[in-house]
Amino acid sequence: MNLRPRKKIKFTTTEKPLICVNRISQLPDDIIHRILSFLTTEAIIALRTLSKRWSSIGAAYTSFAEPPLPKQTFLSCRQRLQCLQEHHDKFMNFVNCSLQRVVASKIYLQRFALTVNLVDLRYASRIDDCIELVSKRCVNELDLHIKSKRGTPYTVPRKIYEAKTLSILRLRHCKLEPPADGESIKFTSLKQLCLTQVKLEDGIVQSIISSCSMIEQLKLVTCPGVGCLRLSDLPYLNKVKISQCSKLPIPILTVDAPNVRELIYHESTQPCKFDISACTRLTRLSLRYASSIDDLYRSPLSLYSDLEILDLQGRCLLLKRVNICGHQLKKLTSSDLHTESIIDVPNLCCFRYLCYEDSMSGIFAIRTSGLKTRLLMLDIFVRKMMTTLWFLKFRESIEHLRSNNKLNLKLKLYPFVASFNLRELEHMSIPPVQRLKYVEVQLKEITYVTSRRCFDGLLWSCRPDTLAIVTRWRDNLALLYYLFESMKETEGKLNCCTDLRTSKCWRHFLKGYQIKISGKGKCSFEDGFAIMELVQNLAPYTKIVFQLKW
């Protein structure tokens, strides 16, 4: 260590130290706040009897969720409704009482949350009262989740717009109306706005946004009625998520806020139009759309040089050439691309690919020559038929990627049909891709015959060192039996592939195997029945790993 005489640096901050000897046992308020924010409502309430100080801080985190109706013996519809109403009455009384007390004790409300199942809109006025009380107080965070049973949603009272101190507003399952004539929205300190399944009147989001220049996050999920939205003059805006908010006519989204780092725009049911060319500092972009009038191509992707995560999906990508490039880009999700598209992303580590077409155009678009990463994760979702052509292309595409990288492969197979002929594949004398490090297959709702053929096809295309399978084993015991018995057979005893004109199947090349079951470690079994018995008692999606020696 260097021990020259040193100039001492002392704190010159005016902040006084937070710990004094005689107050050592007392935590400062902000620490208590932080600790409480990690606790459940029940725990906070339990802690309110600690002392007056803790009680008042605890009350600042007021949150109510209507408990479910206790289970009862059979009731007629009418009796049940009455029960529900009584239950609801009791709960709302409790909420109102507690809230009155909080308001009376002049506590600064940090957070107020209310989750209610509204039985009858007649009771809505009691919720209105609550919201009015809270809006008048200095509330910081407001969380309302109000479900109504009979189609008509609960309408949030206009008093909510008076909440000047509000910084976070989350609404679910209700309806938002514009402020009355002559009144304005006073959300001057709003930082986060999250609306989920909220029915909106035309233009309401636009007017809220234009009244709060401090906004940092905007999230609109399945809120029909958003319509056209223009996000501009919002210097603090950094996250935008808009998902399934379409309503005819064609929605137009314009984001003109330079500091947006995350943008998610999903509109998969109808054509849309968007302009995000001003968001040059994006690090994460996710676009899923059915088709767009004029889109991305006006603002090429190379514009976003900071981009780290890109998710680009939509059938329309097949129609036009897309060039994806970027040095920062690490995670990429894409569906099928136009055959002339190019993905030039040297630092790519994780590529998820949604495969609808046989052509595997998404994988062939990747330029491998510049690829710097040592390990590439490839996730392929297969949602279509697996044909002979599919396997040929699959083999070719992993060969293409393997050329200068280690490759981890994850295949996700969802309900589909395998319409290929294994014989047809075996007639072609194409060597399988050797020494693939790791292949994981996830199966869902697949029949035995399909899954069996699909593994034969997979092992025709490549020879992985490790093959892992994740599925609901209860439904796929036969497959496991089949794989196990196939691996067990040694070369001499095999009686398949007798036709000399075709190449031999994978069984003939397997030299040894080992089975590992996650949570149990290495396992060995005498026969297929033993493994079936063990697997039956496992958790549904346990990973079973076969280590194969070729």
Place this chain on the structure above:
Amino acid sequence: MASTDDKVILKSSEGECFEVDMAVASHLQIVKSVLEDCEGSSDKVVSLFIVEAKYVAMIIEYYKNYVELKEKHEEGGFEEKLKEFEKQFLEQIDKKELKGLVMAVNYLNAPALFDVVCTAIAKHIENKSVEYVREYFGIVNDFTAEEEAQIREEHRWAYDGVNDD
């Protein structure tokens, strides 16, 4: 040259010195701002008057690992590895020391560790009896018996499932 430039010395309340890489120390906002104020001086010592040596050691250990893991798992998986480490890290710490640690971290203004320790405290006091929590934080009960009974009565449903520790 580089070796001295990249180091900073943190001095605990007892006067014990810790030599730390700049990359690690820069996670402590207060150290960072002090050093920025005194830019240009050749030797860097920051006195942390009110933080005991054992807490300084803990905080340095956490951020050393944080920086290492971040470098090692640049390509992904950093968050999971960090979670794993945090679990180990918290297991080593006596529950009684958490309180002192959170104060120290708060003072040094180290946001990542602050949340970790606060979560640990929240986890620790969750489902504990009020008496236990009072003793743990050294809180003096200033409620009268009636007041306490009243609050308990209001929230009767919250007291189920409490285990005494």
